[in-house]
Amino acid sequence: MNPQLLDLLWTSLLETLLMVSVAGLAAVLVGVPLGVALTVTDARGMLPRPVFNRVLGVIVNATRSVPFVILLVAIIPLTRLIAGTSIGTRAAIVPLALAAIPFMARVAENAMREVDRGLITAARAMGGTPMQIIVKVLLPEALPSVIAATTVTLVSLIGYSAMAGAIGGGGLGDLAIRYGYQRFMPDVMLIVVLVLIVLVQAVQSLGDWLVRRLSHR
Template identity: 75%
Template sequence: MNPQMINLLMDATLETLLMVGVSGLAALFLGVPLGVALIVTDKGGLLQNMAVNRVLGAIINATRSVPFIILMVAIIPLTRFIAGTSIGTTAAIVPLAIAAIPFMARVAETAMREVDRGLITAAKAMGASPMQIIVKVLLPEALPGLISAMVITLVSLIGYSAMAGAIGGGGLGDLGIRYGYQRFLPEVMLIVVVVLIVMVQLIQSVGDWISRRLSHK
């Protein structure tokens, strides 16, 4: 591989990391609170409100049901409004975040459902407020599961980011399409695939290690 291609590969890798990192943070800071809202407003929850729960659930399910490639095209006006452009790495972050937030909300909800209800009941009996229970019981007890949920989300985002490259989103997917497919350079496509696999393996390994460490506590 020539130096120019190595530079292109490094730039594409950094672009992919940027897309995954920023949209992953959006999923963490918006998706987890959404997951908490789904838990606490559900039947028997700390702040039971079935109307709110159903509306939130419907919005999350509707967003998750749209294939990512269609979502990217459908929200081009919103992407252009937020990012100032509809192509490139910055633009790809918008649909990636919109796809990641409801995904993270659901997997976070699943993780928090695993928390022992007895702990929450005990906290209620001791006079803890709903916010105290959420902050001091629900989230800490669900933390290993939330770490695993974040890992699943990041791995999914890597796949989505590669898909975004197919329609001008930048990153490794764009490099693989432009050089590996359109210019008939199978070695470039192979390297892109290997880099993506390494990314997934690293994220999965680190996430599993952190989750195990927290579980031991």
């Protein structure tokens, strides 16, 4: 591979990392609170709000049901409003985040449902407020599972980012399509695939290590 393509590969990798990290951060900052809301407002939760829980659940499920490629196209007006453009790395972050948030909300909800209800009952018996129980019991106990869920979300985002790149979102997917496919350079396609595999393995290994560390505590 010539130096120009190496520079393009490095730039594309940085674009992919930017897309995945920003969208992943948005997924955690918005998805985890949504997961908390879904958990505590359930009929058996600390603050049962069946109607609110049902409406929120429908919205989350509806967003998750839309295939990512369709979501990319469907929210172009919103993408332009937020990012100022509908193409490029900055624009791709918007649909990536919107795809990751409901996914993160559901996996975070499942993680928090695994917390021993006896701990929550004991905390309530000791006079803990719902917010105190969420912050000091629910989230710390669910943290290893939430980290595992975040790892799965990031791995999914790497795949989605390559898909976004294929239709003008930049990153490794864009490089693979423009050079590997359109210019008939299979070596570029192979290198991009290998880089994506290494990236996924690195994220998964880091996530697994964090889960083991937190679980031991």
